[in-house]
Amino acid sequence: MMETSSAEGAAGTRSSGILVRRACARDLQDVIALDxxxxxxxxxxxxxxxxxxxxxxxxxxxxxxxxxxxxxxxGERIVGFTIGEIRAWExxxxxxxxxxxxxxxxxxxLRGVGTVLFEALADEFxxxxxxTLRTMVARDNFLHMTFFRSEGMMAGPYLQLEKRLDQx
Amino acid sequence: xxxxxxxQLAIFAILELAAAPEKQLSVVEISERFGVSPHHLAKVMHTxxxxxxxxxxxxxxxxxxxxxxxxxxxxxxxVQLFEDIADRGGRDxxxxxxxxxxxxxxVLDEIDDxxxxxxxxxxxxxxxxxxxxxxxxxxxxxxEVAANA
Numbered sequence: 001m002m003e004t005s006s007a008e009g010a011a012g013t014r015s016s017g018i019l020v021r022r023a024c025a026r027d028l029q030d031v032i033a034l035d036x037x038x039x040x041x042x043x044x045x046x047x048x049x050x051x052x053x054x055x056x057x058x059x060x061x062x063x064x065x066x067x068x069x070x071x072x073x074x075g076e077r078i079v080g081f082t083i084g085e086i087r088a089w090e091x092x093x094x095x096x097x098x099x100x101x102x103x104x105x106x107x108x109x110l111r112g113v114g115t116v117l118f119e120a121l122a123d124e125f126x127x128x129x130x131x132t133l134r135t136m137v138a139r140d141n142f143l144h145m146t147f148f149r150s151e152g153m154m155a156g157p158y159l160q161l162e163k164r165l166d167q168x
Numbered sequence: 169x170x171x172x173x174x175x176q177l178a179i180f181a182i183l184e185l186a187a188a189p190e191k192q193l194s195v196v197e198i199s200e201r202f203g204v205s206p207h208h209l210a211k212v213m214h215t216x217x218x219x220x221x222x223x224x225x226x227x228x229x230x231x232x233x234x235x236x237x238x239x240x241x242x243x244x245x246x247v248q249l250f251e252d253i254a255d256r257g258g259r260d261x262x263x264x265x266x267x268x269x270x271x272x273x274x275v276l277d278e279i280d281d282x283x284x285x286x287x288x289x290x291x292x293x294x295x296x297x298x299x300x301x302x303x304x305x306x307x308x309x310x311x312e313v314a315a316n317a
Contacts, residue, residue: 142289155286
């Protein structure tokens, strides 16, 4: 059962011992380390930029959330994070919430961390007044696609198209 | 897109069994629920059994039980037992070696990739959630009958 309050405040949302709250500057190193552990690639500049854009500006439509276990006093640990933004009118789309990133520490998977993050972000979108959530997943990334499917996501009304510019 | 009848029957049977994994259902019981031939379904269940997706329980009240992992087994796992999803017709060697044939092949490959990605990312557990949502939003049969009366 989820105990809900706005993730905008420090209290955040706690479910099954996992607290979801807004990311703050002191979380950045943990987010960078978590992403490196998951992807095998360290991208500190990217995450600093992402934090500036999604964690510090236009917070009514941008959400950089972290999932933590443990209490702050005893040393909490970040076990996942997600980034989302409400975007409108691109490609003719009405306002909808985009999930740009959702990552869970490998050792803590299958414990509902991803679901708690996903639901917290969805709640933020609903509170902000949108009722559609959208993301993009690599067609061959069955792990990510299976996760989003399990959260009830289906194919949307748009198809992503692309063209190689280095080929005739 | 259309799946072969055997694939559809297999998915229906798996969903029926996975919805109550502690229970066992006979071929007749499952076939009656979906209005299909028990003879055809028996062949499908045999294939599912050989793949260890279901377990045959013998004796009085015997039948089949789900024996897979609903959070891991995907629709693609089931369908692939009965048909090759990457060979959906339209490639009978026609135009092979021609530029038009290659271009058509590229388009058909795109369709196959999307079909494979869709079926491969929907687990039995996700399908059961979808089924529950259908039931929640479905008009009760009695209302449907009244509306059409």
